[in-house]
Amino acid sequence: MDARQLKIEAAREALGHVEDGMKLGIGTGSTAEEFVRLLAVKVGEGLSIIGVPTSERTAALCTELGVPLSTLDETPRLDLTIDGADEIDPHLGLIKGGGGALLREKIVAAASSKMIVIADASKLVDTLGRFPLPIEVNPFGLGATRAAIEDAAARLGLKGELTLRMTNDAPFVTDGGHFIIDASFGRIPDTRALSDALHAIPGVVEHGLFLGLAKAAIVAEAGGVRTVRPAV
């Protein structure tokens, strides 16, 4: 089974959690896009749902395929969010934001009664941090914010390259008009402490550690699809 097929299998399993009448958060990324494609087929067959997209990119795909959309202003409480992830630890702590949508993804997940992550098994790790942590920052004061991130990380014994994400020759700009710093800290033993330290920096808008949000992960691998629950 190739990588795309694994994403489709995880997305198909997640579709089984979608019930008629649900208000759905819809994630961003290649796995979430497979979910949108399968969801659109069900909508075409008569499934009634309303979706809140986590990015302009997802919104465009939903619109193209006929998935009805709302906003968190019109629909502030969601039943379920289905989204991908860049890394998943045994407690279902996540790193997200590889696609640059982490802020909206976190707002949408937090507005949902339940978040289910869909991924292939390559995303499973023992400890988060192999994937560089995306940190969304305000463009104002970028240098100072970067230095503050370095200092906060150093206090937790973390160090590594902080790279401003670029598209061609210009900084990548998120849907919210912010920049992203990708932080290559390596293993992050205390994700909660890092999350709190980053939130305390004024120029940090949000970061890609999703802690305590995912209730289940649907993981596809060559041998089949399994549902992972948070380790206690």
Ligand SMILES: O=C(CO)[C@H](O)[C@H](O)COP(=O)(O)O
């Ligand atoms: O967080 C994300 C976007 O901001 C994505 O969910 C994450 O990058 C996974 O993407 P993919 O399914 O393409 O591997």
